[in-house]
Amino acid sequence: MINATLYRREMKGSVKLLLILAAVITLYVSVIIGMYEPEMMATLDSFYAVMPELMASVGMRAGATSLIGFMISYLYGFILLIFPMLFCILRGNGLIAKYVDNGSMATLVAAPVRRSTIAFTQMSVLLSGIVLLVAYSTALELALAMTGFPGELAAGELLTLNAGLLCLHLFIGGICFLSSCLFSETRTSLAFGAGIPALMYVLQMLANAAEDAKAARYFSLFTLFDANGLVAGESRALLGMFALLLGAVALYAAAIAIFSKKDLHL
């Protein structure tokens, strides 16, 4: 099912990107959690009073009083959505479509290794990267909250929240990977693999910013990730999380099936 040699090579190919993204996430998460102060809250609330649309479009709301509410407002609207998404887009394309486009896929298929094994291995590389990024973010958040504000953060709430975040990114990764398996050119693979998630993020921003654009949320998969609902333990939010997970499984299964059957003009 999985080719260990290929997996090792591709994980090595992910390291640099993972390190860069982890560094960016470290920077933002530590700065934002470090900003959690009652006085600071007042300042941010005053920003919100001046430019509510702009703040809301990136998921930031006024009156986030608890530490986790504060984190949801300032981390889960932009930073923890965009950076793992960037990983999905770049690696999703790089793992299949790039090799088909530049011809090096010939090396992989001209060997006694099933196409389904090749696709499954490449998928595992993508999933490993996503899991690593979310797991790292979780550990970082926990460590910073525990040292900076002992007793302020309920670990259970954060784990539920990040399980939802993981499902969202697995789904986004699924879109990128399907696009990569479907198209034989990097250009088209990126157009769909990056275009669809980016468009949905913009729709989400619109829906957050303007009352009139609320309907836009029905066209965005980001809606299924309801951070506040997950922390509150709402069943609707949990349902959304499982919908994302199921959708992700379907996307990866479709991607592997398509890659196994398609014509490769190598």
Added chain:
Amino acid sequence: MSVICVDKLTRDYGGGKGVFDLSFRVEEGEVFGFLGPNGAGKTTTIRHLMGFIRPKSGSCTIGGVDCFAGRSEIQRNLGYIPGEISFFDDMTGTEFLAFLAGYRKLGKDHRAGEMLERFELDPKGKIRKMSKGMKQKLGIVAAFMHDPQILILDEPTSGLDPLMQSRFVELVEQEKRRGKTLLLSSHMFEEVERTCDRVGIIRQGKLVDVDSVEALRARHVRTYRVTLDSEQTAQAFARDFGGTCDGRTVTLRARQRLEDIFMHYYGGDGK
């Protein structure tokens, strides 16, 4: 027994490109040359044999197994040199060969070292920095390292200098003696002539002729005998015109270019 069977294979890319109703067989232990100009459909046929693409109609099998459905099984015993070499650029040649050995689960028992020596290739550098010829050599090493029974080679000598081309011809001869079955595509008559038992000539996706090299040679290569005034002149003449000298007599072979051979098949419609 036929190892490679192509039966009424058709794949239309539109605009006259593709292969049409193509049928031929390659017997066990035979070196089969697949000769044709660029864009004639050689690579398209090879893509079908490799199981990269599915035939639109007709079929192709290797060892009795369907090339698309049974591709991973077939690949166990097959070596392949792609027409356009594209490996993982970010690796060094050494890393790439180690990767292949692991990927194909060869263990330590493979011929990469012997092949590197034969083609005088130092694989330490990054593949991205390698010249066309070096990449081609690496492709040859990769195709032969697992000592496959069947070899499909798409223009295997492109980019090689004449010395290395000769080494390659020696390798093909040696593998043939070891009972291997080879299909070798080329657009150069000389290359096919030196290595192959039988030749299939393909043009605009259709097989024009399949015949033994001797028969083709008899039809397309004329031999002349020239007698000169002195042995010295004869030797100089032989050297300049690539003939063989015997006393004052020099034997010359006129090599026809591929276009001329196609002219023969199409009665002047050599476009």
